[in-house]
Amino acid sequence: NPTGTVLSETALCEIAALADARDLIVISDEIYEYYVFDGHRHVSMASLPGMRERTITINSFSKSFGMTGLRLGYIAAPAPFVQAMLPFHHAMMICANVLAQYGGLVALTQPRDWFKNVLAEYDRRRRVWMAALDQIELPYNKPQGAYYVFIDIRSTGLSSAEFVNRAREEAKLIFQPGTIGGGAGEGFIRGALTQGSPVFEEGLERFKTFVRKLR
Ligand SMILES: Cc1ncc(COP(=O)(O)O)c(C=O)c1O
The missing domain is CATH 3.90.1150.10 (Aspartate Aminotransferase, domain 1)
Structure with a gap:
């Protein structure tokens, strides 16, 4: 978003190599992970060798499950990053709304056909x-x-x-x-x-x- 381009695994590996060489953290927004056309493939940055430790993956139920508006999102990141974010998150969000959380639970436990x-x-x-x-x-x-x-x-x-x-x-x-x-x-x-x-x-x-x- 906005260009609709899917980064190839090669491009992601180049970003990963740069992050490794310069000791950077990668913030990877993968909200459109299921919306891929023409045989393109979603590759998660954190799944590349050595990247789990330096990647903050952002995702949401908005696109994957058509739950836009229910404001239910999540991050997957190493524990120290999450710990650092928690005080800010508590101050900003208090908690995700209960309806959305029940919706998310159903979404994650149903087949995706x-x-x-x-x-x-x-x-x-x-x-x-x-x-x-x-x-x-x-x-x-x-x-x-x-x-x-x-x-x-x-x-x-x-x-x-x-x-x-x-x-x-x-x-x-x-x-x-x-x-x-x-x-x-x-x-x-x-x-x-x-x-x-x-x-x-x-x-x-x-x-x-x-x-x-x-x-
Ligand atoms: C790339 C991308 N990330 C994140 C979002 C935010 O989604 P939400 O706030 O509904 O979880 C959008 C919404 O359009 C998006 O296009």
């Missing part, structure tokens, strides 16, 4: 998105994982913020500016695959009309 259909539906929407973008000749980063599409809007002559504001006002479409991930995202926007039919298809038609009008 239901997710096959979810992933297939996200893959379908991803393909529809890509076909639409090809049609109007807007380049994008082919999503390998997560549930976003990162679109290059430089050909419209608008900045990320201008595009997002105008899309909202003129076409009732919500995007994030590419700059949510830093200045390098200027000229890009992030769309999400989270809407179902028919809202998704209708929105896509409005998007195509909106972009055509800009040119």
Whole structure:
């Protein structure tokens, strides 16, 4: 997020080697671990040789179990890191809400076969998105994982913020500016695959009309 790129095991190993050489801790947000397409594979940073001791893995029930909004997340890290975080966590959070914790318990103890259909539906929407973008000749980063599409809007002559504001006002479409991930995202926007039919298809038609009008 936002580019939908899945880091290869080789890239992760390079990060691990750097962390080892410079004695760094790696904070690895793996919230989209199950959302991977086209044979890409989720490799957990902490599973690489020697990395368990220097990795703080962040995860949440929001994406893996569709529990967004229930505010149930977790970290997996060596005990000394967790000890250092606890006072801050207590002050900030008090505790995760009880409903979410019962939901999380059920989520973790059920088989995960239901997710096959979810992933297939996200893959379908991803393909529809890509076909639409090809049609109007807007380049994008082919999503390998997560549930976003990162679109290059430089050909419209608008900045990320201008595009997002105008899309909202003129076409009732919500995007994030590419700059949510830093200045390098200027000229890009992030769309999400989270809407179902028919809202998704209708929105896509409005998007195509909106972009055509800009040119
Ligand atoms: C990469 C990434 N990490 C973490 C989060 C936060 O998820 P939550 O606060 O719902 O657990 C998000 C939400 O979009 C995300 O995209």
